[in-house]
Amino acid sequence: MSLVVEDFHKNYGDVVAVAGISFEVPPGTILGLVGPNGAGKTTTMRALAGILAPTRGHLAIDGHDLAGDAIAAKAALAYVPDDPKLFDQLTIWEHLQFIAAAYRVADWKPRAEELIATFELTEKRDSPCSDLSRGMRQKVAICCGYLHEPRVIMLDEPLTGLDPYGIRVIKESIRRRAAAGAAIMISSHLLNLVEDLCTALLILNKGRQVLHATMDELKAQVTADGRAESLEELFFRLTRDAPAAAVVPVSEV
Amino acid sequence: MPQALWLLMKLRLFGWGRRWLRNVKTVKGAILTVIFGFFTVGWLALMVFNAILAPAGTVTRIPADQVNRYAPLVLLAYCVGMLGFGRGQTPLSFTLPEVQFLFSAPFSRRQLLTFKLVAQLLMTLPAALIFAFIGRSFAGMFLSGLFALMLILMFLQFFAIALAMISCTIEEVAYTRLRRLALLGVVALIAAAAIVGWRARAADDPLETLLRIESSDVFQYGLMPLRWFVQTMTATSIDGRFLGSAAGAIGVNLVLLVLIYALDGRYLEAAARSAEVRYTRLEKLRSGGLAGFSSGPAKAVKYRTPDPPSLGGIGPIAWRQFIAAVRSRRVLGVLLFVTLMASIGPIVAGVMNKGAMDESLPWILAGMGLMMSVMMSQTLAFDFRSDIDRMEVLKTLPIPAWRIVVGQLLVPVVCTSVYQIALTTLVYLILGHIGILLAITVLMSWPVNLLLLGIDNLLFLLFPTRMAAANPGDFSNAGRQMIVTLGKLMGMAIGVGIPVALGAITFAVTDNWPLTIAAGFFPSLVTCALPIPLVTMAFQRFDVARDTPP
Numbered sequence: 001m002s003l004v005v006e007d008f009h010k011n012y013g014d015v016v017a018v019a020g021i022s023f024e025v026p027p028g029t030i031l032g033l034v035g036p037n038g039a040g041k042t043t044t045m046r047a048l049a050g051i052l053a054p055t056r057g058h059l060a061i062d063g064h065d066l067a068g069d070a071i072a073a074k075a076a077l078a079y080v081p082d083d084p085k086l087f088d089q090l091t092i093w094e095h096l097q098f099i100a101a102a103y104r105v106a107d108w109k110p111r112a113e114e115l116i117a118t119f120e121l122t123e124k125r126d127s128p129c130s131d132l133s134r135g136m137r138q139k140v141a142i143c144c145g146y147l148h149e150p151r152v153i154m155l156d157e158p159l160t161g162l163d164p165y166g167i168r169v170i171k172e173s174i175r176r177r178a179a180a181g182a183a184i185m186i187s188s189h190l191l192n193l194v195e196d197l198c199t200a201l202l203i204l205n206k207g208r209q210v211l212h213a214t215m216d217e218l219k220a221q222v223t224a225d226g227r228a229e230s231l232e233e234l235f236f237r238l239t240r241d242a243p244a245a246a247v248v249p250v251s252e253v
Numbered sequence: 254m255p256q257a258l259w260l261l262m263k264l265r266l267f268g269w270g271r272r273w274l275r276n277v278k279t280v281k282g283a284i285l286t287v288i289f290g291f292f293t294v295g296w297l298a299l300m301v302f303n304a305i306l307a308p309a310g311t312v313t314r315i316p317a318d319q320v321n322r323y324a325p326l327v328l329l330a331y332c333v334g335m336l337g338f339g340r341g342q343t344p345l346s347f348t349l350p351e352v353q354f355l356f357s358a359p360f361s362r363r364q365l366l367t368f369k370l371v372a373q374l375l376m377t378l379p380a381a382l383i384f385a386f387i388g389r390s391f392a393g394m395f396l397s398g399l400f401a402l403m404l405i406l407m408f409l410q411f412f413a414i415a416l417a418m419i420s421c422t423i424e425e426v427a428y429t430r431l432r433r434l435a436l437l438g439v440v441a442l443i444a445a446a447a448i449v450g451w452r453a454r455a456a457d458d459p460l461e462t463l464l465r466i467e468s469s470d471v472f473q474y475g476l477m478p479l480r481w482f483v484q485t486m487t488a489t490s491i492d493g494r495f496l497g498s499a500a501g502a503i504g505v506n507l508v509l510l511v512l513i514y515a516l517d518g519r520y521l522e523a524a525a526r527s528a529e530v531r532y533t534r535l536e537k538l539r540s541g542g543l544a545g546f547s548s549g550p551a552k553a554v555k556y557r558t559p560d561p562p563s564l565g566g567i568g569p570i571a572w573r574q575f576i577a578a579v580r581s582r583r584v585l586g587v588l589l590f591v592t593l594m595a596s597i598g599p600i601v602a603g604v605m606n607k608g609a610m611d612e613s614l615p616w617i618l619a620g621m622g623l624m625m626s627v628m629m630s631q632t633l634a635f636d637f638r639s640d641i642d643r644m645e646v647l648k649t650l651p652i653p654a655w656r657i658v659v660g661q662l663l664v665p666v667v668c669t670s671v672y673q674i675a676l677t678t679l680v681y682l683i684l685g686h687i688g689i690l691l692a693i694t695v696l697m698s699w700p701v702n703l704l705l706l707g708i709d710n711l712l713f714l715l716f717p718t719r720m721a722a723a724n725p726g727d728f729s730n731a732g733r734q735m736i737v738t739l740g741k742l743m744g745m746a747i748g749v750g751i752p753v754a755l756g757a758i759t760f761a762v763t764d765n766w767p768l769t770i771a772a773g774f775f776p777s778l779v780t781c782a783l784p785i786p787l788v789t790m791a792f793q794r795f796d797v798a799r800d801t802p803p
Contacts (some may be wrong), residue, residue: 049357051525075359085349085532087261089268098264101257102358128268144354 001060001184002027002076002152003048008057012044014219017043018146021209023202024169025183027151030174032198033187036239039204041153041187042082045154048185062151075103075169078150082157084141090131092140093120095129096147103148119169143169146177152175153184159193171197195231203237228249255360258368262375268800281716285732291534292735300386317487320391324486325479326467331409332479345414345524349532352525366517370414370510376549377406393489401486404502408482411509420515421523446472478505489666568654570660574635578664581635589788616687633668636661637792638709645797655789658710662788665706670698694772700781704748707739707784712737713789744784752777 003025011017018040025031035039046052048059050070059066062076093113099231100108116122121137124132129140138161138242155174159167174197178184178212188194194201203211213221220236229237276282347355347369355365375793384397384406385392392398449469466472481501488495561572640647647657647688681687716733757772763769 022269046525050354050521051352052522053519071359071361075358077357079353079355079357085353087265087268087354089272089351090264094264094268098257098261098354099358101260102255102354102360127271130272 002029002062003185004058004060005044006047006058008044008047008059009055010040010047010052011055014208016046018204019207021202021204023212024207025152025185025200027181027183028178029200030184030186030198031177031200032194032204033185033202034049034191034235035204035210036190036228038206039239041204042156044204045079045081045156045185045187048050048154049077050074076147076151077154078152078158079136079154079228080141080145080158082160084137086129086132086137086140089124089128091128092116092132092143093125095140099144099147100155107149108147112143112147113157115146118173119143120165122234133165135163139166142173146173151182153182154187155184156178156187157189158176158186159188159190191232191235193229201231203235203238210238254367255364255370257358258355258364260361262368262372284735285716287732288735289732293731293752297386299746301427301780303386303389311469313457314390317393317489320487320507321483324391324483324543325476328405328479328482329476332412333439345417346531347356347524347528349528349545352528356521356525362517364519366520370513371436373410374407377403381406386702391486393487397491397495398486400499401482401502402531404485404499404506405482406501407506408509410507411513415509415512415516417523418513421519422516430554442471442475477501481505502699522664559563566650566656567660569659570650570652571663573742574661577639578633578635578668588695617688633665633707635664635668636706637788638713641719641801644795644801647792648795648797654793655785658785658788662703662706662785663709666699666702669702669706673698696770697777700777701745701749704744704781707781707788709737709742710745710783711788711791712740714788714795718802748780748783749777751780 001024001175005096006022009016009171021040021044023031033044034114043052046060046067048064050073054067054201061073062075064070064073066073071110087098090098093116096108096115097111100112101106105111116125121143123134124136129137129210132140138158140157141157145155150172154238158170158174162170171193174184174186178199186194195215198215200214201211202209273286277286292377312449329577345366349669355368359565360368382400384402385395387396388402392401406765443466446466447662449466449471458691479500481498482505484498486503488498558572558576637644650657652660674691677687678692681691716736717735752773755776756769759772760766761771
């Protein structure tokens with residue numbers, strides 16, 4: 001398994017942000033992480049990125065325990081936060097230069113050139129990042145994430161601020177990397193993106209895991225019941241209409 | 254430390270230089286940088302001359318025994334202050350990009366800790382150099398002063414970090430208990446010294462008793478590690494005494510460093526959290542200065558304000574700024590704090606020299622309060638300066654530009670004037686003597702504040718900038734501040750000088766006070782209102798796309 005989360009808990013003082021979630025993301029899978037605001041999505045991702053320490057539980061990336069072998073785990077990971085903050089004084093190229101040094105990427109320049117061209121950043125290659133628009137900053141952060149060919153990629157709201165071309169490029173790149181064997185986790189409020197792109201779904205609500213299933217399992221279940229329920233309808237039914245967050249087996253969806 | 258982190262430091266340093274060069278390449282940036290450079294180079298040259306080149310007899314030195322005696326007490330006060338009031342939750346200051354890029358990268362906790370410590374220590378070098386020039390009169394030699402100041406700055410940083418590491422390592426409750434225990438220990442030490450001093454007290458003089466405590470063995474042994482730093486600074490030659498003190502000071506820093514590395518277990522999360530808080534604050538500060546920083550109550554507002562009067566559009570504009578001012582309690586706190594701090598000197602002088610100061614103290618206090626409130630116009634920036642990110646909205650309002658300007662200036666003028674009048678009234682009620690100053694303040698504070706704030710806003714719209722610099726290399730921002738100060742002085746000379754001259758001429762000719770006041774007051778209304786049309790023009794020509802600073 002590329003990404004393993006077992007009984008993950010995260011508390012901030014008395015506030016329970018995440019209360020015991022467990023899931024796995026195998027290689028080649030694109031997992032959609034959805035849930036209302038405050039469900040615990042970003043906390044989960046930040047803990048997996050090594051920014052937050054779990055209160056309890058076991059997290060592993062590419063077979064490396066995040067608590068015991070953090071450096072090896074992080075070397076296999078790319079995390080792009082929902083609002084990427086870049087080093088304002090550095091250019092796009094210098095960001096990639098730093099990432100190459102940090103992740104010890106050999107012969108990184110052709111790969112960097114290719115990424116910059118793919119994301120249409122060539123013209124701004126040597127501009128300081130303080131001059132970039134929100135969408136361009138997002139693209140730079142994604143380029144930095146892709147440069148070291150990570151085995152696990154976590155993207156928090158990856159389409160924010162992007163133009164239609166940028167959206168298409170990112171969607172294609174996600175599919176391509178998953179096909180190449182990367183495990184990908186996407187957190188998003190855009191349910192049509194999740195429906196379109198993801199092969200598995202994890203719904204969180206109030207820090208608890210409400211549903212975890214593959215998209216094929218979900219579709220099969222919905223079709224078997226003779227319903228024509230969209231992901232949006234399912235999401236509302238499980239998160240807003242449900243009286244309390246509780247795990248729902250796929251067979252009961 | 255990994256090569257990548259050295260590379261990051263180098264790239265950022267080049268980035269700062271690049272941004273500075275880019276600023277200089279624009280006409281505005283070049284002018285502002287030259288102005289800043291002119292003053293700064295002059296100041297630095299004077300400092301270097303005084304520190305190194307001035308003949309030995311011309312520099313006043315503070316006796317080494319005095320420095321050795323009192324400077325460790327200052328360091329002790331810092332340590333006790335950190336223990337009692339330091340925010341133990343922020344061990345190291347990481348920026349948000351550092352959190353996002355470095356924390357999830359394959360670097361160990363200790364590598365990141367080393368990166369941050371090295372970066373901080375590199376910043377210590379230029380700071381120590383400047384302090385060594387400024388504090389030349391304290392040091393035995395320039396080099397010993399420089400070396401000791403580097404050690405002292407390291408100590409201050411290491412002590413704060415070590416304290417914060419303890420708070421991160423031990424759970425919150427335990428830390429609070431530990432802190433209480435440590436404070437109890439300090440109190441016990443002081444009590445022990447007090448008892449020793451009390452036993453040996455001379456007469457009933459409290460000052461004498463304090464001196465006895467200070468000179469007691471217990472207290473002196475406790476101060477020993479801090480005295481090593483000071484003795485390093487006051488050494489007059491590289492001899493055994495200097496080497497011994499320096500070795501002791503280095504030893505103290507090493508102990509703290511070992512403690513930091515031993516307790517680095519849980520700092521990452523606290524650092525990430527504090528980076529976010531700091532980033533949010535900085536964004537508010539950059540957007541609206543202290544006014545923006547302190548606005549936005551954390552709790553829901555419990556009261557509703559009445560609808561604003563229209564006044565042709567002036568009302569709603571002023572009303573919005575008024576609401577922001579009312580909900581910015583910290584601004585008032587900062588203003589009061591600075592005024593109180595500024596008053597300490599004259600009060601102490603008054604106590605020490607009672608007879609001579611009885612008459613002049615009220616004047617000095619009131620004068621300083623007025624001057625501080627004028628100097629602190631940055632704090633009361635409830636005008637265009639706090640609306641840098643709302644200029645688009647202001648420009649699209651269906652209100653004539655001059656009315657928007659009047660609405661924007663109204664609240665800071667009222668706030669500053671009311672504050673000054675209240676302060677002068679308070680001093681008058683407590684100490685008396687300043688009836689004339691009170692009358693002048695009540696009458697003249699409004700037009701003068703309108704003039705000063707008008708100049709502030711005019712220069713802001715002509716040379717727009719964020720109220721907090723985004724870049725340490727942004728010398729043009731410092732140059733801009735100098736231009737604002739010069740502009741205010743020139744504005745004061747014209748706006749106040751002309752009415753004063755007219756008043757003086759009238760008094761000389763008529764010897765009549767009411768006529769004199771009228772001759773000064775009415776022209777002042779005209780001269781002090783002059784910025785309004787100028788600010789209106791500047792507001793109209795402000796190009797949101799071109800002039801909004803990054």
